[in-house]
Amino acid sequence: METGRSFALRNRARLWPNLPVVVASLMALVLLWACLAWWLADPQLAPGPQIVFPTLWTALVSGDLWPDLSATLTRVTAAFGLAMGFGVAIGIALGGSRRADRWFGPWLTVALNIPALVTIVLCYLWIGLNEWAAIAAVSLNKIPMVAVMLREGMVARDTDLSDMARLHCMGWFARLRHILIPQLAPHIMASARAGLALIWKIVLVVEFLGRSNGIGFRIHLDFQMFDIAGVLANALAFVAVMLAVEWGLLAPLAQRASRWRQR
Amino acid sequence: MIRLELTEKSFSGIPVLGPMKLDVARGEVLGLSGASGAGKTTLLRLLAGLDHRFEGSLKVEGRRAMVFQNPTLMPWRRVIDNVTLPTSATETQARAMLDRVGLAGLEDHWPGQISVGQARRVGLARAFVMRPDVLLMDEPFASLDDARVEGLLELTAGLIAETHAAVVIASHAAGELDALATRFARVEGRPARLVQERVRAGS
Numbered sequence: 001m002e003t004g005r006s007f008a009l010r011n012r013a014r015l016w017p018n019l020p021v022v023v024a025s026l027m028a029l030v031l032l033w034a035c036l037a038w039w040l041a042d043p044q045l046a047p048g049p050q051i052v053f054p055t056l057w058t059a060l061v062s063g064d065l066w067p068d069l070s071a072t073l074t075r076v077t078a079a080f081g082l083a084m085g086f087g088v089a090i091g092i093a094l095g096g097s098r099r100a101d102r103w104f105g106p107w108l109t110v111a112l113n114i115p116a117l118v119t120i121v122l123c124y125l126w127i128g129l130n131e132w133a134a135i136a137a138v139s140l141n142k143i144p145m146v147a148v149m150l151r152e153g154m155v156a157r158d159t160d161l162s163d164m165a166r167l168h169c170m171g172w173f174a175r176l177r178h179i180l181i182p183q184l185a186p187h188i189m190a191s192a193r194a195g196l197a198l199i200w201k202i203v204l205v206v207e208f209l210g211r212s213n214g215i216g217f218r219i220h221l222d223f224q225m226f227d228i229a230g231v232l233a234n235a236l237a238f239v240a241v242m243l244a245v246e247w248g249l250l251a252p253l254a255q256r257a258s259r260w261r262q263r
Numbered sequence: 264m265i266r267l268e269l270t271e272k273s274f275s276g277i278p279v280l281g282p283m284k285l286d287v288a289r290g291e292v293l294g295l296s297g298a299s300g301a302g303k304t305t306l307l308r309l310l311a312g313l314d315h316r317f318e319g320s321l322k323v324e325g326r327r328a329m330v331f332q333n334p335t336l337m338p339w340r341r342v343i344d345n346v347t348l349p350t351s352a353t354e355t356q357a358r359a360m361l362d363r364v365g366l367a368g369l370e371d372h373w374p375g376q377i378s379v380g381q382a383r384r385v386g387l388a389r390a391f392v393m394r395p396d397v398l399l400m401d402e403p404f405a406s407l408d409d410a411r412v413e414g415l416l417e418l419t420a421g422l423i424a425e426t427h428a429a430v431v432i433a434s435h436a437a438g439e440l441d442a443l444a445t446r447f448a449r450v451e452g453r454p455a456r457l458v459q460e461r462v463r464a465g466s
Contacts, residue, residue, distance in 0.1 A: 158335075160331060160333055160335045161335060161337065163308075163311075163313050163331075163335075164329075164331065164335045164349060165349060166312075166313060167311055167312070167313060167327060167328070167329050168328075168349035168350055168393075170348075170349055174348070178337060178340065178348055179337065182337070182339040260338055260339040260340075260373050260375065261338075261375070
């Protein structure tokens with residue numbers, strides 16, 4: 001029988017099967033960027049990586065970037081947690097009850113089509129220019145998308161398994177843990193991955209419009225100074241953080257949730 | 264013991280099962296035949312308590328178990344968990360039952376790693392490990408070849424005899440019902456009625 005350690009090692013190997021390709025692909029992207037910058041020949045309007053990377057490095061080593069990076073990451077984490085919690089609950093409720101979906105499905109469609117900017121402005125106007133408004137605005141933008149993905153997951157679930165659980169009088173927690181969550185796991189992971197990418201972009205807009213710290217605020221300052229290298233350096237810093245979260249946390253979680261498929 | 268007095272069962276206002284009476288005592292095995300779509304599965308779902316939306320009354324005494332048309336295993340749990348988790352059987356009981364149905368050594372496999380026939384055996388093990396008082400079987404040997412069905416029929420007959428449960432088995436294969444049932448009935452018509460056919464000689 002397979003030991004936990006051998007399983008972990010095999011999983012790690014599965015997680016990074018394309019590492020050399022990923023590295024080569026990212027290097028090719030940087031090269032393409034460098035070629036474009038060289039061709040445009042305007043370092044102020046289109047700075048190449050040879051300008052942006054040193055700008056980023058300077059901000060990192062001076063310690064200037066860290067507080068803002070941390071502020072943005074905190075907002076992303078809070079908004080992500082709230083959006084996933086409410087979105088998953090609403091999606092399960094609507095997908096599990098046709099009547100609820102008939103009544104509240106249209107609300108979801110309306111919510112999905114409200115522009116992010118409108119939600120952000122309304123939250124700032126109603127709640128004030130504070131942290132609560134920022135996090136609420138980002139969460140409200142993301143909840144409908146999570147709810148829709150989970151609703152589809154609920155509709156597509158295997159109802160025979162639910163019948164089997166009901167017949168055997170499994171308790172609600174056991175049903176949730178052993179029947180429902182494993183079936184919804186791919187949908188939860190997909191919405192988490194798509195959501196994280198979306199959330200950090202909205203957080204930047206929220207910070208740009210109404211916060212006095214965070215990457216979005218830094219980009220606002222760079223915008224006022226017409227510092228395009230600064231804009232790109234700040235964006236790159238957070239893209240790197242998000243890539244680390246994706247590869248270090250979400251990808252292993254997705255791998256674990258679907259390990260039974262790979263046998 | 265099962266006692267059903269059904270007036271009507273309908274879907275979206277369309278009656279699918281008509282008036283019928285059904286009694287199955289402990290130790291009896293009622294074989295339900297009928298064409299595909301005749302209403303056998305609908306009737307079994309009523310008996311299982313999975314569908315309460317019907318006119319009439321149902322009385323079922325004791326623990327119910329069901330062998331579904333599909334094996335209905337949790338693919339994300341190992342074979343042994345598929346027996347213990349829904350039934351609250353101990354691991355020892357589950358291993359003994361898996362051994363009984365010929366799956367010794369496969370307890371730690373994933374459902375995706377075993378054949379359809381083996382998955383059906385897991386379904387049988389899950390149903391019988393509970394030592395049910397009422398057992399409902401919906402096309403339990405569908406999509407298996409004759410040789411495998413023969414082996415499973417023998418095994419199922421032995422397990423039914425041990426539990427002494429009230430059993431209803433639905434199948435469109437007459438041979439399967441002949442091997443297991445003590446009474447026979449047919450589901451036919453629109454809405455479907457239950458036509459009592461015969462009792463096995465000597466039962």
